[in-house]
Amino acid sequence: MERFEPKIIGFCCNWCAYAGADLAGISRIQYPPNLRMIRVMCSGSVDPEHILEAFRNGADGVFIGGCHPGDCHYMSGNYKTLRKVKLLKKLLPQLGLEPERVRLEWVSAAEGARFAQVVADFIEEIRRLGPNPWKRTKGAER
Amino acid sequence: MKLKLAIGLGSTCSGCDIAILDLAERILELVDLADIVFWPTAMDFKLEDLSKFGEGEIDISIYHGTVRTSEQEHIAHLLREKSKAVMAFGSCACFGGIPGLCNLTNREEIFRTVYKETPSTVNPDFITPQTRVKVGDFELTLPELYDDGKSLKQVVDVDYYLPGCPPVVELIEKLIPILRSAQNGELPPKGTVIASDKTLCDECPLRRENKIIDHITRVHEIIPDPERCLLEQGILCMGPATRGGCGARCISALMPCRGCMGPPPGVKDQGARMISAIASILAVDEEQELPEEEVERLIEGIKDPAGTFYRFTLPEALLNRKVGERK
Numbered sequence: 016m017e018r019f020e021p022k023i024i025g026f027c028c029n030w031c032a033y034a035g036a037d038l039a040g041i042s043r044i045q046y047p048p049n050l051r052m053i054r055v056m057c058s059g060s061v062d063p064e065h066i067l068e069a070f071r072n073g074a075d076g077v078f079i080g081g082c083h084p085g086d087c088h089y090m091s092g093n094y095k096t097l098r099k100v101k102l103l104k105k106l107l108p109q110l111g112l113e114p115e116r117v118r119l120e121w122v123s124a125a126e127g128a129r130f131a132q133v134v135a136d137f138i139e140e141i142r143r144l145g146p147n148p149w150k151r152t153k154g155a156e157r
Numbered sequence: 158m159k160l161k162l163a164i165g166l167g168s169t170c171s172g173c174d175i176a177i178l179d180l181a182e183r184i185l186e187l188v189d190l191a192d193i194v195f196w197p198t199a200m201d202f203k204l205e206d207l208s209k210f211g212e213g214e215i216d217i218s219i220y221h222g223t224v225r226t227s228e229q230e231h232i233a234h235l236l237r238e239k240s241k242a243v244m245a246f247g248s249c250a251c252f253g254g255i256p257g258l259c260n261l262t263n264r265e266e267i268f269r270t271v272y273k274e275t276p277s278t279v280n281p282d283f284i285t286p287q288t289r290v291k292v293g294d295f296e297l298t299l300p301e302l303y304d305d306g307k308s309l310k311q312v313v314d315v316d317y318y319l320p321g322c323p324p325v326v327e328l329i330e331k332l333i334p335i336l337r338s339a340q341n342g343e344l345p346p347k348g349t350v351i352a353s354d355k356t357l358c359d360e361c362p363l364r365r366e367n368k369i370i371d372h373i374t375r376v377h378e379i380i381p382d383p384e385r386c387l388l389e390q391g392i393l394c395m396g397p398a399t400r401g402g403c404g405a406r407c408i409s410a411l412m413p414c415r416g417c418m419g420p421p422p423g424v425k426d427q428g429a430r431m432i433s434a435i436a437s438i439l440a441v442d443e444e445q446e447l448p449e450e451e452v453e454r455l456i457e458g459i460k461d462p463a464g465t466f467y468r469f470t471l472p473e474a475l476l477n478r479k480v481g482e483r484k
Contacts, residue, residue: 063428063429063432067426070475070476071475097452098435098439098456101449101456102456106428106462106466109461
């Protein structure tokens with residue numbers, strides 16, 4: 016059987032996680048290519064609707080990268096992100112999705128190696144979980 | 158010229174019918190403007206009465222209830238075919254409503270619970286409703302129960318929406334001038350929602366002080382301050398993620414909004430919007446110091462997120478059903 020290659024949507028904040036991803040690139044650190052990254056100004060601007068929309072459209076996992084607590088460029092956006100993600104993780108199992116399919120990580124602009132590491136870890140975890148079960152339901156044809 | 162009005166129903170508690178009757182004496186204005194040609198709850202109509210109409214012969218059809226069986230789907234298609242305009246009436250037709258919570262389970266599980274597992278059930282052969290059964294020389298039929306509950310617009314093209322569980326009389330009364338202008342061939346633009354275009358918070362009579370929740374509580378656990386925002390007092394009120402227009406009648410009785418008016422304009426997913434709203438006010442006064450575990454503990458206060466945030470809108474949510482167990 017072919018190896019399952021997860022599709023992962025990543026929302027990365029402009030000031031920390033995205034800059035961290037940039038640093039990983041500049042430093043030529045290798046990590047698997049399963050992450051499709053979307054740059055946002057702040058992880059706090061990622062609405063739960065965006066995450067649900069990603070799952071609806073067949074993403075196997077959603078990664079959100081923000082600044083470490085206390086480092087948010089907009090003072091407190093990342094604290095709101097934390098609350099959103101925790102609430103969403105409580106909702107997802109009721110809809111039959113594993114909460115592990117959403118991962119929130121704090122990555123600073125200086126942590127290129129850490130960025131590559133957490134993304135690689137997440138991809139491995141999604142590989143273990145298997146494809147997004149939503150893709151197999153009739154509801155998806157709506 | 159007198160209009161023709163039909164009122165059809167799906168999976169409904171018929172509270173919507175009662176709400177129409179709540180027009181009281183104004184219902185006479187309604188019947189002055191329109192002949193009611195189909196309304197099985199109120200009068201003796203049969204489905205074949207509806208079938209006899211020609212295409213587009215009925216001026217306005219109102220449909221209330223979730224679409225959950227083959228028969229209800231048939232009625233919805235029939236009304237669409239026979240009518241110039243179709244209105245989804247009440248939260249079930251507009252968004253799927255309470256019966257739409259059936260999307261958290263499926264027919265097989267429901268049958269197993271109802272016809273097998275409940276303690277008062279004795280059914281050793283596990284006999285469940287069938288769509289066809291032969292009894293002697295006769296074949297009996299039942300409509301098929303679907304796995305999914307659907308809103309009306311997931312089944313047919315819908316022109317107008319009148320949300321609410323049930324819709325308040327103040328909104329139903331707005332049908333009368335609409336019918337009056339329909340007599341002159343003037344109808345509101347397609348997609349019109351007969352309600353407010355703002356959130357419920359906009360018309361809420363209670364006072365907001367700091368927009369912070371420091372704990373989450375349930376409605377029976379405290380006696381709320383009757384002047385102050387219920388959300389600020391820790392009671393989950395769907396106001397920030399719900400369309401206004403209902404006159405905040407639940408809140409006036411100090412019951413939190415349950416979201417029956419559906420999401421406000423521009424919002425796809427009411428539950429996601431509510432999560433976003435809570436996230437921006439939950440223990441944000443001490444957010445710098447508060448450890449993650451404490452945030453998790455606060456969130457534990459929400460016992461049933463799907464049932465609370467999608468009580469009336471699950472079939473219209475982005476993820477609109479529970480997906481199956483992995484086999």
